[in-house]
Amino acid sequence: MVNVKICGLKEEIHVQSAVESGATWIGFMFAPSKRRISVERAADLAILVPPHVKRVGVFVNPTEQEVREAVEKVGLDYVQYHGTEDAEFIKKLGYPSIKAFSIRGYEDVEKASKYDVDYYLFDAPGTDYSGGSGNVFDWSLLEQLSISKDRIILAGGLNSENVGRAIEQVCPFGVDVSSGVESNGQKDSKLIKEFILAAKKEHSSLKA
Numbered sequence: 001m002v003n004v005k006i007c008g009l010k011e012e013i014h015v016q017s018a019v020e021s022g023a024t025w026i027g028f029m030f031a032p033s034k035r036r037i038s039v040e041r042a043a044d045l046a047i048l049v050p051p052h053v054k055r056v057g058v059f060v061n062p063t064e065q066e067v068r069e070a071v072e073k074v075g076l077d078y079v080q081y082h083g084t085e086d087a088e089f090i091k092k093l094g095y096p097s098i099k100a101f102s103i104r105g106y107e108d109v110e111k112a113s114k115y116d117v118d119y120y121l122f123d124a125p126g127t128d129y130s131g132g133s134g135n136v137f138d139w140s141l142l143e144q145l146s147i148s149k150d151r152i153i154l155a156g157g158l159n160s161e162n163v164g165r166a167i168e169q170v171c172p173f174g175v176d177v178s179s180g181v182e183s184n185g186q187k188d189s190k191l192i193k194e195f196i197l198a199a200k201k202e203h204s205s206l207k208a
């Protein structure tokens, strides 16, 4: 069954909804974004996350110090690098990691082979910020990917309507969502639940 990351959580109620609905990863935004929260706020929210659900800190071109401080204070399980961080920087920090790639064309997909990380997150390019745009990219660009599917997280404009199709086409280890579980610019517990249910539903083409 596919794993789900709910990203950009800011409120206790939405962390609880994501946990109760079966999310695998909870994402806290530490980069410029309308979803950005402080390390102190994330540490408070992280108390609500049980050990079987993983805490992800999302950064865009951070300093080493910023990452180390957040990992320590929030108890992050994964660091998500959502900028132009190079493989050396990520390796030097040494944390379990997710590297995000903004996909405009196949050349962006190819960049992934330069990295040795736990998960490769393929996302649509950002508009106002580096991610979280709610836009979908061309999933067929992932067809020739040499990276194992069990290391892939698909993101970008997913919602409860299109996530089933996305899973059938890409067969990722996980899916990631932010805009698709928001209404009026705020996270929505009902949409979080619907998204996770839709993602975890068995899809006809995946049946033997």
Ligand SMILES: O=C(O)c1ccccc1NCC(=O)[C@H](O)[C@H](O)COP(=O)(O)O
Pocket (backbone or CB within 6 Å): 007, 008, 027, 029, 031, 032, 033, 034, 035, 058, 060, 082, 123, 126, 129, 130, 131, 132, 133, 134, 135, 155, 156, 157, 158, 176, 177, 178, 179, 180
């Ligand atoms: O969500 C943001 O505002 C954001 C800003 C800057 C860098 C990354 C950001 N989000 C990271 C994520 O993992 C999002 O869930 C991912 O980009 C998908 O977002 P969406 O298309 O809104 O579902």
